[in-house]
Amino acid sequence: MxxxxxxxxxxxxxxxxxxxxxxxxxxxxxxxxxxxxxxxxxxxxxxxxxxxxxxxxxxxxxxxxxxxxxxxxxxxxxxxxxxxQGLMPEVSPVSPQKAKPQPTHTKEEYIKFLYQAFLAHDEIRSYETFKQAAEEYDLIPLFTEILVPVLTQIGEDWYLGKITIATEHFASNFLRGRLLDLFQTYPIRKNSSYVLIGCAPFEQHELGSLMLATLLRAHGYRVEYLGPDVPIDDLVDFASYEHPAMIILSASSSASAIELKNTQQKLAKLRRPPLFGYGGRGFDNHPEIRQKVAGIYLGNTLEKALEKVNELLGEHSSKPYARKGV
Ligand code: B12
Known part of the structure; x- marks a missing residue:
């Protein structure tokens, strides 16, 4: 050593x-x-x-x-x-995650393999390919450089009528399942800052928020994932007694993004108001909506969002946010 x-x-x-x-x-x-x-x-x-x-x-x-x-x-x-005494310790072999093996395929190859497996509605091949890619690449490249391009291709080909809606649904539901599985494999840290993540009202595009939820849980936050189309008033009510440190909602369309207009004001009335962050294409593509929606825009990439959340919650003591009875 x-x-x-x-x-x-x-x-x-x-x-x-x-x-x-x-x-x-x-x-x-x-x-x-x-x-x-x-x-x-x-x-x-x-x-x-x-x-x-x-x-x-x-x-x-x-x-x-x-x-x-x-x-x-x-x-x-x-x-x-x-x-x-003029000594230094030996180099410690500690690393935050299991060391990734040398990739057997490039990201471009994984995009192609996954896309072909989806087109063939071949669930076993999709599973094996996803599993191998997830073992070989870290979360951010896996999400943004493999899965997002596959989904974009699927969306474009669906729009052009090259593939059926059944294939799009097969692919997005398959990935939703794999991402949820990945999310649940990370430990639930009871004493970390408590973050709720979901989608704005009427928003069905949930994979971006699920990716962010997985990333934050992997980085040690106590994350609960709420899924698509979260009703704001119910969420505010829940926050009034569960006291999350932060609520993050995503919107991929301008219509859903604008639904978040009064969220921050509603949360601000709570005894212990959580931070409110948002993101997704609805805000990336329509910067003017960010002027109308109070709260913290977390940026147009998962990496920036992670950095921003670390900046915002890093100084928070995690204890006050632990849920009662947990
Ligand atoms: C899968 C999919 C669906 C699925 C979603 C399933 C699910 N469980 O999520 C279903 C079938 C439900 C669906 C429905 C619809 N869809 Co759709 N869908 C897609 C598709 C193929 C993939 C979307 C996706 O998950 N991408 C992966 C995410 C992770 O990528 P991303 O959004 O770019 O996210 C990145 C950043 O924005 C950021 N990010 C994302 N979320 C967040 C959140 C936060 C907090 C932060 C900080 C960052 C962040 O990080 C990501 C990584 O870099 C896209 C194609 C495409 N080009 O994206 C179409 C697409 C988005 N859909 C589209 C449309 C039109 C629809 C429908 C209106 C269709 C219809 N007529 O019903 C409905 C709308 C439903 C609704 N009310 O929301 C259009 C949108 C066109 C437009 N410009 O508005 C697209 C682009 C398809 C197309 N080419 O026309 N869709």
Whole structure:
């Protein structure tokens, strides 16, 4: 096993990349830096922090100690005492997710294979292809660079009359099932910030919000997925006694997007109002609607939405949002 001291100390990784590499949220990284003077990463011209490979290895080592039940201050003290003796820990093999195998197929190939399997209504082939792609690619590339292009192709071919509505329904329902399965394979973290995700009233296009729900659960949030066409008044009522930290709704059409017009005002009347975020094509393609809908636009990609939610909820204490009796 290599020693951390042997790794290059050239600043190169942004906090976002380091968060993915180490599984430590940016807000935690900043807090460790502030409170425990863990590292002092260099700054790029735009003042963003830049971490070296050695920094990443140190953070991984600290995380492995914290995961083993040691407090961060003790782990930092251990590190300091080693360094005082001119020593550095061994490189820790910890990584946030299981290491992905080398892909056997490119994303373009998976798009083609999935599309062909859908066209043939071949559920077994669709299942095997999806499973393999999900094993080989991380969530964001799997969602945005494989599944979204397949769905876009399906939509275009349906619109042009090249495929039947039955094929479109087969494909979208198959993917809905696989995504729900993926969502449910991530642990439910009772003590994390509680986030509700669903679709605006009348909105049936739910796969974008289901992808975001999966991504947030995979990043440690306590997420409940509510599905399509969520009635606002009932949701506000639910929030009044369950106290979510955040509610996120998606809309793919302008008609559904505008339905969210008064949501923020209704939530603001609650004793403990949750944050209200929204996104989806209805807002991406019609920026003027964002002026009419109060709340936080989470951006036009899942990656930006994840970053924004981390920014918004990272500082929240998760405890006050835990549901009663859980
Ligand atoms: C599957 C599908 C359906 C399914 C949805 C099933 C389901 N369970 O979700 C069903 C059959 C229900 C359906 C219905 C309809 N559909 Co449809 N559908 C599609 C299709 C093929 C895929 C949509 C999809 O899931 N894409 C995958 C998502 C993840 O991609 P995305 O929306 O681009 O999302 C990205 C970003 O927007 C963002 N994002 C998405 N959601 C969110 C949420 C948040 C909070 C954030 C931050 C970001 C974010 O991240 C994603 C990844 O980058 C599209 C084709 C296409 N080009 O998209 C047509 C499409 C969207 N549908 C269309 C139409 C017309 C309809 C119907 C009106 C058809 C009809 N006559 O009934 C109805 C409307 C129903 C309704 N009231 O909502 C049109 C829309 C045209 C337009 N410009 O408005 C499309 C484009 C097809 C076409 N080529 O004409 N549809």
């Amino acid at each position: 290599a020693n951390i001291a042997d790794l290059p100390d050239t600043p190169q990784y942004t906090i976002k990349v380091v968060a993915i590499q180490t599984g430590i949220r940016p807000v935690t990284l900043r807090a460790w830096e502030r409170r425990h003077e863990v590292l002092n990463p260099q700054r790029a011209d735009n003042h963003y922090r830049l971490y070296s490979e050695r920094d990443v290895a140190i953070l991984r080592w600290l995380k492995s100690r914290v995961d083993a039940g040691i407090s961060i201050s003790t782990a930092v003290a251990e590190l300091r005492s080693m360094m005082a």
